[in-house]
Amino acid sequence: MAKSDRKKALRGRAGRMKGGRGSGRASAGQVRLWGRHAVEAALKNPDRQHFKLSATREGVASLDGELPEGFPVVYADVADLGRLVAKDAPHQGLVLECAPLENIFLDEVLSAEPNRPLLVLDQVTDPHNVGAILRSASAFNAAAIVTQDRHSPPEGGVIGKSASGALETVPWVRVVNLARALEDMAEAGYWRIGLAGEAKDTLAQALPAGPVALVLGAEGPGMRQNIGGHCDALAKLPISSAIESLNVSNAAAIALYAVATR
Template sequence: MARRGHRPSQAPASRPRFYGRHAVLAALANPERRVRKIWGTREALGALDLPPVIPITYADAADLGRLVPGDAPHQGLVAEVDPLEDIWLGDLLEQGARDRRPLVVLDQVTDPHNVGAVLRSAAAFDALGIVTQDRHAPPESGALARSASGALEIVPWVRVVNLSRALGEIAEAGFWRVGLTGHVEATLAEAIGREGRICLVLGAEGEGMRQNTEAHCDLLAKLPISPRVESLNVSNAAAIALYAVATRPTVPQ
């Protein structure tokens, strides 16, 4: 487990509320996560083996709906949690020093649904983790946790102050930094090759990567999509890129 930084205990008003079966069960299963309280229907809570130290409140579906945004599908479960403590980038890079797992860097992707979906893809393709800039990424939230479908609890998420500096540290760790953009000729398959550690860098949908972020990539590449589609959602692009890295051929021994 990577070393984590200290984060002060959150006030109740600032603690995220996770909802939905996958998000809540994954939070309960994560020893690094502190679950403060759970609300649920008798049917949903009856199916769980909860530690006696966690306060629970029985509620009907309508009452649970008032605890979450809009028409969020809570599936009978809502949990108030503390955010996970920070992970240091250097620790994460050291943790993956002996394998070829890819790393994902997101440049100012602020939509929690997109970040959650990227986390889910990162879990599916066994990525080392994701890296975002602290000030331009969403906080942990119920929407993000639900989109991640449990992956928020198992994929390391590093928040950094300076993304350019982080990309420099990633390069020093031996990663080939590949930025995804549509305005180049090289394809991702050409960029990732057959060996080496890959760091995939993606920008927000529409704006793409910032110029300074592109400048800190070793190579820019595109996904070979049809000209009938201008671009892909960043979470879809991340999933395709992670699949490409996971299935690339290896150099014969």
């Protein structure tokens, strides 16, 4: 359907949008996503349950593909949408209310394709970083990211926008005990490499030929000692001494590239 036809088809289903709280939070049991790539990917994801799209007419017209017949659309202006999202968030005229994705379990990932790397995040709590890591994971064909549920941000709009659609395509495994999850990865044949600036070997020197799980800690404190102790090797990225460290999302992208090109 052409964009102009899609706009006509949606006309008449609009309602008046109520003001939001400006926090970017959805109702209990729901997720609020915004931005064209995040919303478009969520709408195309058959595993997502969608509730309502609040949008400008220009935002709806920018979507790739048509909305299902009868999809609930509430038309609004830019200012109204701005009250639904995090402060100054670039919503691009699209805000989607949907259900969170179903849980994915580690054994489902470990029984998949072993040639695809795993990314393990230890206490990486910034949603912008997690979203950027999801985007890199998608770009370099990672099998999944794995986080500890208590020390990772909830699924939501900031992550969705930063991930640019990858939230819908990269499995995100949340575990109760990260050390135990690393043990399960070892039993499945994965070589666990923790990225640490103090390591002697570079990542290129530490990379094996088989399945790899890359473990990254939060900026500043890095990996916890117990998590580092569950790695088979520690490795560093060969960065210049002019800078102390890289942002964790940048480090993840470089490490994934190294795995892809070994």
